[in-house]
């Protein structure tokens with residue numbers, strides 16, 4: 282056999298290494314039967330008994346006065362903007378290190394996003410920056426609980442209260458996580474969740490609005506139901522429904538609620554699996570990280586995290602690029618994360634400029650997320666760990 286034949290053969294073997302994806306939706310196996318059940322009872326539109334069961338589960342578990350399922354976290358954030366009557370000229374403080382929706386949901390109603398930098402430890406909005414960012418136009422602060430690790434809610438709540446500013450928690454990553462013993466999403470006047478396929482609990486595309494202020498419940502129902510009081514009509518509180526306010530259609534189909542209810546009901550199983558995966562990464566990578574100038578996730582003592590992701594902070598952009606390549610060569614998919622919003626084309630239109638959020642800029646260049654999903658097997662995870670620890674960040 283010639284040398285090139287051998288090489289081709291080895292290539293074939295390597296190509297057959299099982300691909301380990303970066304993410305895969307949580308799937309229990311019971312979802313299809315639940316969807317069939319929804320179809321059989323004819324529960325196709327929103328707000329039937331399956332949606333109500335999701336609401337009740339979340340209200341009871343999180344101890345929130347009112348939960349409303351939405352079609353996405355983006356839409357829950359837009360509902361927040363409508364509920365707070367965000368107007369052109371208003372300012373909303375958001376971290377630059379977040380998904381577009383955190384800022385866009387308010388910008389779409391005319392607000393100017395004001396970008397805060399993040400803390401170097403948790404990568405959450407740096408509360409110490411708030412006093413210098415608040416103006417007489419600031420209407421809301423939107424902390425994002427990155428990776429489902431709580432922001433410093435005591436400090437954020439105090440600053441917001443002092444200035445009469447609303448707090449809306451973007452808790453897309455952090456369902457069932459806690460800060461000082463209390464569930465994330467329950468500190469602000471409003472909290473938002475995501476059930477997108479990449480999240481711990483999913484229905485494909487979906488979200489929820491947590492309403493912590495009783496005074497906002499009635500209007501939230503109206504905004505979510507195309508500006509009508511149809512929710513009250515369905516409860517028999519009015520004999521016909523009519524156009525009451527502005528709104529849109531933010532409620533998901535009962536088919537999605539059926540899917541989601543299965544997932545929520547398996548809370549312990551899903552979170553338990555994810556906790557074990559997180560801890561196995563931590564144990565398997567700790568020594569390598571110390572020797573390679575790599576920072577592993579930091580979870581403060583007073584935070585119980587959601588086990589949403591496992592990230593590495595590499596010493597440089599070049600090291601991160603090389604590690605992604607090194608993993609890819611073994612058919613392992615790893616991913617960077619948010620691109621700073623303040624230097625995006627839209628962010629610049631709102632006055633963002635390079636250098637304004639140095640921690641965000643540096644973290645965005647150096648952060649890498651390893652494969653992390655509920656069904657990641659021990660064998661798959663061991664392969665990831667083995668491959669990572671072969672990588673020397675100091676080698677040129």
Ligand SMILES: Cc1ncc(COP(=O)(O)O)c(C=O)c1O
Pocket residue numbers: 352353354355356379380382383425451453454474475476477487488
């Ligand atoms: C912090 C954050 N907020 C909001 C969203 C938007 O969620 P959705 O896709 O449910 O609209 C995401 C999506 O990943 C996110 O990471």
